[in-house]
Amino acid sequence: MPYPGISGLYAITPDVIDTANLVTLTQQALTGGVQSVQYRNKTADSVLQLEQATSLVRLCRKFHVPLIINDDPDLAIKVGADGVHLGMEDMDVTEARRRLGPGKIIGASCYNKLKYAVEAERHGANYVAFGTFFVSITKPGAVTVAINLLYQAKQYLHIPIVAIGGITSDNAAEMIHQGADAVAVSNSLFSAIDVHSEAKKISCLFKQTKYSICHFNKLSNGLT
Numbered sequence: 574m575p576y577p578g579i580s581g582l583y584a585i586t587p588d589v590i591d592t593a594n595l596v597t598l599t600q601q602a603l604t605g606g607v608q609s610v611q612y613r614n615k616t617a618d619s620v621l622q623l624e625q626a627t628s629l630v631r632l633c634r635k636f637h638v639p640l641i642i643n644d645d646p647d648l649a650i651k652v653g654a655d656g657v658h659l660g661m662e663d664m665d666v667t668e669a670r671r672r673l674g675p676g677k678i679i680g681a682s683c684y685n686k687l688k689y690a691v692e693a694e695r696h697g698a699n700y701v702a703f704g705t706f707f708v709s710i711t712k713p714g715a716v717t718v719a720i721n722l723l724y725q726a727k728q729y730l731h732i733p734i735v736a737i738g739g740i741t742s743d744n745a746a747e748m749i750h751q752g753a754d755a756v757a758v759s760n761s762l763f764s765a766i767d768v769h770s771e772a773k774k775i776s777c778l779f780k781q782t783k784y785s786i787c788h789f790n791k792l793s794n795g796l797t
Contacts, residue, residue, distance in 0.1 A: 578754070579680070579700040579733040581608035582776045585643075585759040588616040592625050596632055598763050603636045605772025609755070611658055613643035626652040639678055646672050656680065656699070661689070666696040680735070685718040687726055694732050701730065702757060705738025706748065710760045720751050727752035742774045749779055 584607040589595040599610060610633055612626050626642060630652050633640040639655035642648050646669050649657045656678025657669055664672075669679050680700045681693035690701040703726065706718050718738070726734055733754035740748060741761040748756050758775060765771035 579609055579639075579678070579735060580754045581779050582606055582762075582772060583609045583611065583735055583755045583757040584762055584772070585611045585613050585737075585757050586625075586629070587759055587763040588614050589763075590617065590621070592621070592628055595625055596628050598768055599629060600632060601768035602762060602772045603632070603638060605769040606776030607638065607772050608776075609639050609641060611641045611643055611757070612654070613759075619648075622648060623651065626654065630654055641678055641680060649673065649677070658682070658702070666693050666698050670697045682737075685716060685722060687722065687729065690726055690734075691729055694730055698732060700733040700735055700755070701726075702735040702737050704736055704740075704757075706736055707739025707741075707744060710739075720747060723748065723751040723753050742771060742778070745775050746778045746781070 584599070584602045586595060586599060589598065610629065612629050614622060614625060617625065626648055630640050641656045641658050642654045643658050644660060644663050646657045646664055650673065657673065658680040659666065659669060660682045661684070666679055666681055673679065678699045679697065680702060681689070681698045683689035683693060683701045683703055685703065693701050703722055704718055705716065706720060723734060723736060734752060735755045735757050736748040736753035737757035740756045740758050745756045756775065762768060762771050
C-alpha cells in the first residue's frame with residue numbers, strides 16, 4: 574500500500590510489555606491524528622517484538638497509516654511493515670533498500686550532522702531525523718541539537734525532515750516553524766492522561782503553524 578511522504582505527528586511506541594495495552598494506546602493516538610507510527614521496544618525479546626509488530630501492522634492498516642520498525646529490517650520484512658528506521662550504527666541505507674525493496678520507507682537518524690542527512694538522501698532514504706532538540710526521557714544521554722539546524726537542513730534536502738527528542742505540544746510549533754515536516758513524539762504522547770487529546774493537540778499545530786506562516790508571507794508581500 575503506497576503512502577505519502579512522512580509528515581505531521583510521528584508516534585514512537587513506548588516500551589510496553591502488554592501487547593493489548595500497546596495496541597489500545599496506539600489506537601488512541603491514531604484517532605487523534607497520528608500520521609505515522611514507529612514500533613520501538615528496547616525491552617522486549619524477539620518473540621514479543623514479533624507479536625507486537627504484527628498487531629500494530631494490522632492496526633495501522635485500518636487507519637491507512639504506515640508502520641515503521643525501529644532498527645530491525647528483518648522484523649520489518651517478517652511482519653510486512655511499511656518501512657524501517659535506522660540509526661547510525663544499524664544497517665546502512667543502501668543495504669536496507671536492497672533488502673526491503675523500492676516500495677518501502679527508509680528513515681535515517683542523523684543526530685546533529687547535516688552531512689549524514691545529505692548522504693542518507695543520496696543513498697535512497699525517504700526521510701531523515703534530527704535530534705535530540707530537548708531533554709528526552711526516552712534518550713536521556715543524547716546530545717542536544719540547535720533548533721536552527723532544521724532551517725539549515727531545509728536548504729539542502731529534498732526529503733521530509735523529522736524533529737525528535739523531548740518534543741511536546743508546548744514546543745512542537747517551534748520545530749514546525751523552523752522547517753520540520755514531522756515531529757516524532759513518544760513519552761509526552763503515550764504518558765498523557767488522554768492520549769487521543771494530546772495527539773490531536775500536536776496534530777493541529779501543523780495546520781495552525783502553516784496557516785501562520787502563509788498569512789505572514791501574504792502580509793510581507795502586501796497581500797490581505
